[in-house]
Amino acid sequence: xxxxxxxxxxxxxxxxxxxxxxxxxxxxxxxxxxxxxxxxxxxxxxxxxxxxxxxxxxxxxxxxxxxxxxxxxxxxxxxxxxxxxxxxxxxxxxxxxxxxxxxxxxxxxxxxxxxxxxxxxxxxxxxxxxxxxxxxxxxxxxxxxxxxxxxxxxxxxxxxxxxxxxxxxxxxxxxxxxxxxxxxxxxxxxxxxxxxxxxxxxxxxxxxxxxxxxxxxxxxxxxxxxxxxxxxxxxxxxxxxxxxxxxxxxxxxxxxxxxxxxxxxxxxxxxxxxxxxxxxxxxxxxxxxxxxxxxxxxxxxxxxxxxxxxxxxxxxxxxxxxxxx
Amino acid sequence: xxxxxxxxxxxxxxxxxxxxxxxxxxxxxxxxxxxxxxxxxxxxxxxxxxxxxxxxxxxxxxxxxxxxxxxxxxxxxxxxxxxxxxxxxxxxxxxxxxxxxxxxxxxxxxxxxxxxxxxxxxxxxxxxxxxxxxxxxxxxxxxxxxxxxxxxxxxxxxxxxxxxxxxxxxxxxxxxxxxxxxxxxxxxxxxxxxxxxxxxxxxxxxxxxxxxxxxxxxxxxxxxxxxxxxxxxxxxxxxxxxxxxxxxxxxxxxxxxxxxxxxxxxxxxxxxxxxxxxxxxxxxxxxxxxxxxxxxxxxxxxxxxxxx
Numbered sequence: 001x002x003x004x005x006x007x008x009x010x011x012x013x014x015x016x017x018x019x020x021x022x023x024x025x026x027x028x029x030x031x032x033x034x035x036x037x038x039x040x041x042x043x044x045x046x047x048x049x050x051x052x053x054x055x056x057x058x059x060x061x062x063x064x065x066x067x068x069x070x071x072x073x074x075x076x077x078x079x080x081x082x083x084x085x086x087x088x089x090x091x092x093x094x095x096x097x098x099x100x101x102x103x104x105x106x107x108x109x110x111x112x113x114x115x116x117x118x119x120x121x122x123x124x125x126x127x128x129x130x131x132x133x134x135x136x137x138x139x140x141x142x143x144x145x146x147x148x149x150x151x152x153x154x155x156x157x158x159x160x161x162x163x164x165x166x167x168x169x170x171x172x173x174x175x176x177x178x179x180x181x182x183x184x185x186x187x188x189x190x191x192x193x194x195x196x197x198x199x200x201x202x203x204x205x206x207x208x209x210x211x212x213x214x215x216x217x218x219x220x221x222x223x224x225x226x227x228x229x230x231x232x233x234x235x236x237x238x239x240x241x242x243x244x245x246x247x248x249x250x251x252x253x254x255x256x257x258x259x260x261x262x263x264x265x266x267x268x269x270x271x272x273x274x275x276x277x278x279x280x281x282x283x284x285x286x287x288x289x290x291x292x293x294x295x296x297x298x299x300x301x302x303x304x305x306x307x308x309x310x311x312x313x314x315x316x317x318x319x320x321x322x323x324x325x
Numbered sequence: 326x327x328x329x330x331x332x333x334x335x336x337x338x339x340x341x342x343x344x345x346x347x348x349x350x351x352x353x354x355x356x357x358x359x360x361x362x363x364x365x366x367x368x369x370x371x372x373x374x375x376x377x378x379x380x381x382x383x384x385x386x387x388x389x390x391x392x393x394x395x396x397x398x399x400x401x402x403x404x405x406x407x408x409x410x411x412x413x414x415x416x417x418x419x420x421x422x423x424x425x426x427x428x429x430x431x432x433x434x435x436x437x438x439x440x441x442x443x444x445x446x447x448x449x450x451x452x453x454x455x456x457x458x459x460x461x462x463x464x465x466x467x468x469x470x471x472x473x474x475x476x477x478x479x480x481x482x483x484x485x486x487x488x489x490x491x492x493x494x495x496x497x498x499x500x501x502x503x504x505x506x507x508x509x510x511x512x513x514x515x516x517x518x519x520x521x522x523x524x525x526x527x528x529x530x531x532x533x534x535x536x537x538x539x540x541x542x543x544x545x546x547x548x549x550x551x552x553x554x555x556x557x558x559x560x561x562x563x564x565x566x567x568x569x570x571x572x573x574x575x576x577x578x579x580x581x582x583x584x585x586x587x588x589x590x591x592x593x594x595x596x597x598x599x600x601x602x603x604x605x606x607x608x609x610x611x612x613x614x615x616x617x618x619x620x621x622x623x624x625x626x627x628x629x630x631x632x633x
Contacts, residue, residue, distance in 0.1 A: 158336070162343035165609045167571025173593050174351045174601065256468045260575060263470050264590070279471060286474055287482055297471040305466040 046241070048266075050317040060313035066306035074121040083111055085118040085273045091187065103295045106278070107285055115273055116295050123303060126188050127255040127296040133193040135247045138200025143239070145201075146208030147231050157205075165196040169259065176266050183272040188192040188258050203246050207239035214238075241318040249311030252304035259300055275300045332444035333620070337613050341606075342395075348605045349391050352598040394602065403603040407595075412603050415588060420607075426500050426576070427569045430508035435562055438512040442519020442558075443551065449524050458520070461513035469572070473506045473579040490581040503580040507573060511565050518561055522554035529553075556626050563619030567612030 054060045073080065088110035097104040103112035145156035172191045179187045211217065212235055220234050221227075261267030263283075268274050270281070272303030275296040282293035359484045378384045382393050397404060403412035445457040464472070478504055481489035491499040526532065527550050574586030581587075585604060594601035 091326060102545065113539070158339050158343065160339040161336075161487050162347060165340055165344045166605065167568060167612075169574055170346075170571050170589065170605060170608070171351070173590070174348065177593055199501075252466065259468050260470060263468075264574075264578070276468075279468075279474075283474060286478055289476055293471075293474060297467065300468065301463070301466040304468075306464060308462060308465060 002223075023034050046318075050241075050314075053317040054313060057313045057316060059309050060317075063306045063309035065311060066302065067310060070120060070124060070303055070306060073117060074124040077117045077121065080117045081111070081114045083114045085110070085115045086271065087111075104291060106282060106292045108281075112278075112292060112295050115278055116275070116299050117137065119275040119278060119296060119299065120303070122185060122268065122272060123255045123258060123276075123300065126185050126192070126258040127303075127307070129185070129189045130192045130196065130249040130254040131247050133189065133325055134197045134200050134250070135243055137193060138197040139204040139236075139240075139243050141197070142201035142204030143208045143231065145237060146205035147212060147227075147235065149209075153205075156201075156274040160198050160201050163195060164202075166195060168192070168195040169260065172257070172261060173264065176261065180266065180270065183269050185258075185268065185272070188261060188267055192257055196250070199250070200243060200246055204243050207242045211235045211238045245311060245318060247316045248314050249308060252311070253309035255281045255304055255307070256291060280313050329623075330617075333617055337617070340613060344609045345395070345398075345602065345606050349394065349602050350387070352601050353387055353390070353565070391464060398603070398606060404599045406592075406597055406600055408572070410602050412472055415600065416585070416603060416607070419470060419583060419585050419588045422582060423570060423573050423577070423586060424575055425495075426504055426507065426573055426584060427566070429497075429500055429504035430511075430569050431566055432564070433505055434508035434512040434515055437591065438515025439519050439555075439558060442516040443523055443554075445516065446520040446523025446554075447527070449520075452500065454520075457516060461516040464509050464513035465517075469506060469510055469575045470579060472509055473503075474574060476502050477579070492581055492582060495582060498550050500582070503582060504575040506579075507569060507576040511569070514565075515558060515561060519554060523550060526550045526553050552626060556623065557623050559626060560619055563615050564612075565620070567608065567615045570608055570611060 088106075088108045090109045092105045092109035093107055095101075095105045095109075101111050101113060103116060106112055106115070107182075141156055141160065145153040172195055174205055175194070176187065177189050208231075217230055217234055220230055225233070258267060259279065260278030262274050263280040265280065268277060269272065270277055278296040279293060279300070282296070375384070382390050385393070394404075394497050401413055403416070405411055406415060432470055441457050441461075444595065448454055449508040467475075480486050487502045488499050491503060526588050532545060532549055535549050536542075540548075572586075573582075574590050576582070577584045577586040578590060585608075589601060591597075592604070
């Protein structure tokens with residue numbers, strides 16, 4: 001606030017001492033920028049706008065590069081190593097790193113580098129598949145409850161509460177106990193979906209309830225749109241942002257859950273290469289050779305970190321209100 | 326308030342019934358015959374087996390078994406384990422340990438999470454804000470069991486600051502590292518949540534108004550910024566208290582603590598259906614009650630929320 005402005009304001013009208021008010025010079029008022037519309041700009045929408053914000057976010061760039069690399073390793077593990085992850089020779093047991101075997105060997109004489117590379121696919125598939133299923137299942141249940149309200153909502157909400165009250169790990173162990181020998185990642189994906197959809201459903205429900213009362217929805221109804229059309233064309237697209245955010249952020253936690261289950265010896269059997277299983281095996285030799293534990297843990301942490309950073313960036317882009325920096 | 330409380334308590338009933346039924350059905354579907362397992366390598370004596378089945382209600386249809394379980398659970402009679410121990414005794418032995426561990430982890434996560442979150446949210450962009458942010462991201466990305474092993478290796482084995490495992494009847498010092506490991510990931514979430522709430526609330530109009538009215542910086546932060554920032558944090562903490570009891574399974578397994586998590590894990594592996602169902606019922610109750618308490622706390626924190 002410059003003294004000059006106050007002087008001007010004082011001069012223009014009679015102001016008693018102690019009644020000075022700050023009047024910003026016209027050029028300084030931020031609202032003008034908002035008010036002026038540049039009509040030569042191409043029309044934009046929420047998603048194009050979000051993409052423009054994302055592209056400039058360093059957090060997004062770093063996490064996107066990491067995720068692309070991780071996906072590449074998961075798709076083509078053969079590019080990085082020519083060995084079979086299950087080819088182990090006991091006479092190499094716990095040998096230190098040597099040329100061609102940068103991470104050394106574990107107790108069974110398996111090449112740690114090869115196993116870490118091949119473990120990527122398991123963790124990534126579990127994370128991505130679970131996130132997709134959770135988003136589909138959770139948003140359908142949540143959207144139906146939020147949209148129809150009344151007894152439908154009451155019923156679906158109690159149904160959600162029931163699943164929410166069971167701790168994920170506990171429920172997963174009880175179910176997985178029945179399918180111990182199966183080496184398919186689908187058992188993990190389905191179990192994590194079964195006990196993980198509730199959070200997404202709650203968020204979808206409140207997003208739909210919020211969007212339902214917005215003016216454009218009333219306008220659509222006034223123009224003769226049916227409730228079903230409203231839900232699909234107007235409410236769902238506008239509620240989708242918060243669902244995408246929770247989906248991306250929780251992807252990392254599904255990867256952690258898979259590793260935790262494999263660590264407890266109840267997830268994937270050792271024939272399926274996974275980071276969690278390898279960490280669990282390395283646990284017994286922690287005191288003699290911690291490096292065997294280090295590599296799969298680091299790979300796991302980097303992957304989860306990449307997805308959490310991506311979730312943060314997507315959240316910033318899709319929810320401008322949360323942007324504070 | 327009283328009416329709202331009553332409605333919430335009535336709503337809890339179907340949730341608790343539904344959850345126990347679901348868990349009962351899942352445990353019931355577990356493969357393997359526990360009675361057969363009790364005989365080990367010896368040939369199964371049909372008469373004895375039938376008697377055991379009758380004693381544990383295993384000969385009755387599923388829904389009757391469930392109703393009998395409910396009836397007994399109301400009087401805290403959860404039946405016996407297959408080894409003949411009353412389930413309630415085993416739970417009674419393990420529960421105090423987990424409560425102790427859970428509360429220590431909770432205090433750790435709430436105290437440090439909120440403190441670091443406030444520091445970092447108030448001074449966004451400073452070097453210590455970046456350090457706090459990076460550490461919290463790392464704590465979220467590294468699974469609890471890896472944090473546990475690293476703690477055991479460095480703090481326990483290499484530097485010998487804290488005991489490596491806890492064992493039977495653990496004291497405060499024994500539980501310190503397990504509690505920190507158990508609470509570390511949640512603490513990181515609390516830091517991130519508090520930070521984003523504080524930094525967005527500090528830019529709100531009411532904060533500017535308070536400052537313009539000449540309120541001291543301290544009062545603005547404590548009365549306006551913090552009070553408003555704490556609502557989502559309290560929600561998270563409340564939901565997490567129930568989660569900590571369930572999540573204790575990992576820390577208890579790593580640090581060899583004979584608490585509820587350890588007991589549950591062993592019971593699931595052994596097919597002790599009675600024990601599993603009883604523990605899950607208790608955990609569900611704790612979780613539902615925690616949620617109710619959190620909702621009641623809202624009214625205390627946010628005068629706009631009044632329950633009619």
